[in-house]
Amino acid sequence: xxxxxxxxxxxxxxxxxxxxxxxxxxxxxxxxxxxxxxxxxxxxxxxxxxxxxxxxxxxxxxxxxxxxxxxxxxxxxxxxxxxxxxxxxxxxxxxxxxxxxxxxxxxxxxxxxxxxxxxxxxxxxxxxxxxxxxxxxxxxxxxxxxxxxxxxxxxxxxxxxxxxxxxxxxxxxxxxxxxxxxxxxxxxxxxxxxxxxxxxxxxxxxxxxxxxxxxxxxxxxxxxxxxxxxxxxxxxxxxxxxxxxxxxxxxxxxxxxxxxxxxxxxxxxxxxxxxxxxxxxxxxxxxxxxxxxxxxxxxxxxxxxxxxxxxxxxxxxxxxxxxxxxxxxxxxxxxxxxxxxxxxxxxxxxxxxxxxxxxxxxxxxxxxxxxxxxxxxxxxxxxxxxxxxxxxxxxxxxxxxxxxxxxxxxxxxxxxxxxxxxxxxxxxxxxxxxxxxxxxxxxxxxx
Numbered sequence: 001x002x003x004x005x006x007x008x009x010x011x012x013x014x015x016x017x018x019x020x021x022x023x024x025x026x027x028x029x030x031x032x033x034x035x036x037x038x039x040x041x042x043x044x045x046x047x048x049x050x051x052x053x054x055x056x057x058x059x060x061x062x063x064x065x066x067x068x069x070x071x072x073x074x075x076x077x078x079x080x081x082x083x084x085x086x087x088x089x090x091x092x093x094x095x096x097x098x099x100x101x102x103x104x105x106x107x108x109x110x111x112x113x114x115x116x117x118x119x120x121x122x123x124x125x126x127x128x129x130x131x132x133x134x135x136x137x138x139x140x141x142x143x144x145x146x147x148x149x150x151x152x153x154x155x156x157x158x159x160x161x162x163x164x165x166x167x168x169x170x171x172x173x174x175x176x177x178x179x180x181x182x183x184x185x186x187x188x189x190x191x192x193x194x195x196x197x198x199x200x201x202x203x204x205x206x207x208x209x210x211x212x213x214x215x216x217x218x219x220x221x222x223x224x225x226x227x228x229x230x231x232x233x234x235x236x237x238x239x240x241x242x243x244x245x246x247x248x249x250x251x252x253x254x255x256x257x258x259x260x261x262x263x264x265x266x267x268x269x270x271x272x273x274x275x276x277x278x279x280x281x282x283x284x285x286x287x288x289x290x291x292x293x294x295x296x297x298x299x300x301x302x303x304x305x306x307x308x309x310x311x312x313x314x315x316x317x318x319x320x321x322x323x324x325x326x327x328x329x330x331x332x333x334x335x336x337x338x339x340x341x342x343x344x345x346x347x348x349x350x351x352x353x354x355x356x357x358x359x360x361x362x363x364x365x366x367x368x369x370x371x372x373x374x375x376x377x378x379x380x381x382x383x384x385x386x387x388x389x390x391x392x393x394x395x396x397x398x399x400x401x402x403x404x405x406x407x408x409x410x411x412x413x414x415x416x417x418x419x420x421x422x423x424x425x426x427x428x429x430x431x432x433x434x435x436x437x438x439x440x441x442x443x444x445x446x447x
Contacts, residue, residue, distance in 0.1 A: 001069060001071060001073070001119045001120055002020060002067045002068070002069055002078075002116060002119045002120075002121070003019070003020055003021045003023060003024050003068055003069045003070065003119055004017075004018065004019050004020065004024055004028055004029075004066075004067070004068040004069075005017075005018045005020075005066070005067050005068075005112065005116070006018075006028075006029045006032075006064070006065075006066040006067075006068075007063055007064070007065055007066070007101055007108075008029060008032075008033065008063065008064040008066060009062070009063065009064075009098055010062045010063075010064075012029075012030075012033040012036075012037075014029050015063075015098065015101050015102055015105070016101065016105065016108055016109070016112075017029070018109070018112050018116070020116065020118055020119035021118075021119055023070060024053060024068055024070060028053060028055075028068050029066065031050055031051060031053070032050065032055050032057070032064075032066060032068075033064075035048070035050055036064075041059065044057075044059075046058065046075065046079055047075040047078070047079070052070060053068050053069075053070060054068065054069050054070065054071070054072070054073060055067075055068055056068075056069075056073070056075060056078040056079060056082065057082070058079060058082050058083060058086070060086055060096060061096050061097055061098075062097075062098060063096070063097075063098060063101070065082045065085065065086060067081070067082060069119075081121050081124075084124045085115070085124065087126075087275070087276055087277075088111060088115070088124055088126060088129070088275075089101070089108060089111065090276060091126045091170065091171055091274070091275030091276055092104070092107055092111060092126075092133070092137055092170050092171065092275075093107065093108075093137055093140070093170055094137065094139050094140065094168050094169045094170040095140060095168045097140065099140050100140040103138045103140050104135075104137050104138055104140075106135050107133070107135040107136075107137055110133055110134070110135050111129065111133060114129055114132050114133065115129070125273070126171065126273065126274050126275035126276075126277075127273050127274040127275070130171070130274065137170035139169055139170065166186070166431075167186045167215045169217075171217065171274050171275050181217055181219075182217060182429065183217070183218060183219045183428040183429065184217050184218070184428050184429035184430070184431065185214060185215070185216045185217065185218050185224075185272065185419065185428060185429075185430055185431070186214065186215045186216075186217075186431045186433070187212065187213075187214050187226075187414065187417060187430070187431065187432045187433070188212070188213045188214070188215075188433050188434075188435060189210065189211075189212050189408055189412070189413070189414060189432075189433070189434045189435070190210065190211050190212075190213060190435050190437070191208050191209070191210040191211075191408055191409060191410055191412075191434075191435070191436045191437070192208070192209045192210075192436075192437050192438070192439040193206070193207075193208055193287060193290075193291070193409060193436060193437070193438055193439060193441060194206070194207040194208075194209070194439045194440045194441070195207075195287070195290060195438075195440070195441050195442070196440075196442050196443075196444075197293075197294055197442070197443035197444060198444055199444045199445065199446035200446055201293075201294075201295060201443075201446075203290070206285075206286060206287040206290060207283070207284065207285055207286075207287065208283070208284040208287050208409060208410040209281070209282075209283055209439065210281070210282045210283070210284070210408070210410055210412060211278055211279075211280065211281045211282070212226070212278070212279040212280050212414070213276065213277070213278050213279070214272075214276070214277060214278075214279055215275065215276040216272045216273065216274055216275065216276075216277075217274075218272050218274075218419065218428055219428075220421055220423075220426070221271065221272075221421070222271075222272050222419050222420060222421040222426065222428070223269060223270070223271055223272070223419070223420050223421070224268075224269070224270055224271070224272050224417070224418070224419055225267060225268070225269055225416070225417070225418040225419075225420065226267065226268045226270075226279065226414065226416075226417055227265070227266055227267040227268075227414070227415040227416040227417070228266045228267075228268075228412065228413070228414060228415055229246060229266070229411070229412065229413050229415050230266055230415065231245030231246055232245060232246050232248060232266055232412065233245045233246065233247045233248065234247075234248050234250070234251050235248075235249070235250065246284075246410065246411035246412060247284070247286075248282045248283065248284055248410075248412065249282075249283045249284060249285045250282065250283055251280055251281070251282040251283075252280065252281050252282075253268070253279070253280045254270070254277060254278060254279050254280065256270050256271060256273065257269075257270040257279060257280065258270050266415070268280070272419070282410075282412065284410040284411075284412075287409050287410060288411070289316070289317070289409045289410075289411070290316060290409065291315065291316060291317045291323070291402070291404055291407065291409055291436060292313060292314065292315060292316065292323075292326075292400055292402065292441065293313075293314045293316055294311070294312075294313055294398055294400060294441075294443035295311070295312040295313075295314070296309065296310065296311050296312075296396065296398055296443055296445045296446070297309070297310045297445075297446065298310075298392060298395055298396075298445050298446070300387065300392075301380065301381070301387075304386040304387060305382060305383040305384070305385065305386055305387065306380065306381060306382055306383065306387075307333075307379075307381040307383070307387060307391070307392070307395065308378070308379070308380060308381070309330070309378070309379040309381060309395060309445070310376070310377070310378050310379075311328065311330070311364070311376065311377045311378075311379075311398065312374060312375070312376045313326075313328065313366075313369075313374060313375050313376075313377075313400070314373075314374040315369055315370065315371045315372060315373055315374065316371075317371040317372075317404065317407055317409075318371045318372065318407075319370060319371045319372040319373075320371065321370075321371045321404060321405070321406055321407045322368055322369065322370050322371070322405075323368075323369040323370075323371075323402045323403065323404045324367065324368065324369075324402070324403045324404075324405070325365070325367060325401075325402065325403055326365070326366040326367075326369045326400065326401070326402040327363060327364070327365050327366075327400070327401045327402070328363070328364040328365075328366075328377075328398060328399075328400050329361055329362075329363055329398070329399045329400075329401070330361065330362040330363075330364070330379070330395070330396065330398050331360060331361055331394075331395065331396060331397070332355075332360045332361065332362060332381060332394070332395060333360065333381075333383065333391050333394040333395060334360055334394070335383045335384045335385050335391065336355075336357070336360055336381055336382070336383060336384075337357075337382050337383060337384045338355070338382045339355040339362055339379055339380065339381055339382070340379070340380035340382075341353045341362075341377060341378070341379055341380075342377070342378040342380070343364075343375065343376055343377040343378065349367070350365075350366065350367030350368050351365070351366050351367070351375075352364075352365050353365070353377070362379065364377055369402070381395075395445055396443075396444060396445035397442050397443060397444045397445060398442065398443045398445065399440070399441060399442050399443075400438060400441040400442075400443070401438050401441070402437070402438050402441070403435065403436075403437050404435070404436040404437070405433065405434065405435055406433070406434050406435075407434055407436050408434045408436060409436055413434075414432055417430055417432060
């Protein structure tokens with residue numbers, strides 16, 4: 001049971017505030033944010049106790065979604081409820097940003113009145129709430145999505161593709177808007193990669209957490225047919241498929257998904273709910289097709305107060321794919337005074353390096369990284385004092401962040417996707433996208 005619910009900005013402003021019971025002080029959000037400022041956002045656990053109050057929060061897109069209660073509530077249930085609220089707000093507002101929440105605050109309060117009854121969570125299904133919500137959403141687009149679409153529009157878009165901002169619109173609430181909207185559905189196969197390279201370049205750990213997420217703007221009551229690759233093996237399979245197929249450690253499905261024949265046909269059949277929903281989640285413990293390889297080499301410089309670090313970053317995905325916003329982060333010793341760089345990216349658009357002395361970090365940013373290519377960077381590190389063997393160990397490990405569209409490194413793919421309805425003329429637009437992102441892509445540095 002929730003006693004209070006807040007949506008806070010990164011500055012601590014209470015954008016949304018709802019008090020369901022009078023047992024807790026009204027400045028609970030101030031108590032929470034003082035703790036955030038004192039301990040730092042990165043060190044903040046999702047559940048904590050302050051002044052006898054249980055705080056549960058999630059941080060998404062620069063916003064804190066916060067729930068409080070004096071009771072001994074289950075942290076998993078509270079966090080799951082907050083996550084479901086964020087999906088609900090995104091379905092009705094289109095995007096989940098501070099501007100969208102502020103602009104649609106009347107709609108947000110109306111949703112909270114339907115979802116929470118005197119602090120007790122009720123149903124959070126987007127389709128069910130449409131009959132009880134009457135405030136029309138005001139569309140707000142994400143600026144970063146618009147900028148990315150403009151930058152990549154001439155290269156990535158053609159008559160068979162649409163901009164990613166097409167999904168950043170709310171579901172239709174009125175009958176008038178229902179008739180005007182496009183009849184379409186968006187399917188995303190999202191994968192987050194966790195990789196750890198050893199000092200000699202060997203792969204110590206590789207894992208993929210994947211999900212198939214849909215956002216439906218379909219009219220009527222259609223049925224979705226989603227088929228995955230036939231060589232998919234879940235768990236400990238047997239036969240040729242187990243030896244040569246794509247092995248998935250585990251997989252779980254949405255509660256409305258019919259998976260009765262999935263073992264035999266690898267096809268899922270389920271009704272299409274409104275808004276955004278996750279069809280399935282899966283995990284692959286051994287990723288055979290790593291998108292990037294990192295080859296660092298550290299050595300002593302010519303002087304007693306210098307180090308030399310060479311980094312080679314190689315893209316092992318097909319040349320027709322292009323990774324966006326590749327950022328390489330290199331931690332440096334606290335005694336670092338300056339860093340000189342040498343790489344072949346000077347004069348090329350979208351390649352830059354930045355030394356952040358206050359955090360002892362060097363950031364190497366590459367906006368466009370084509371598959372099959374490689375980039376090299378050499379750092380000349382100047383120190384305030386003479387180096388020691390311990391100084392060498394203060395360099396690294398190197399972390400890489402990237403977004404790789406239209407690529408799935410696990411081997412899981414969508415074989416077919418159909419939408420059926422009673423009317424034979426029913427023909428909605430179907431958009432499918434693959435995205436691979438780094439979750440923790442780390443390389444240790446060899447000496």
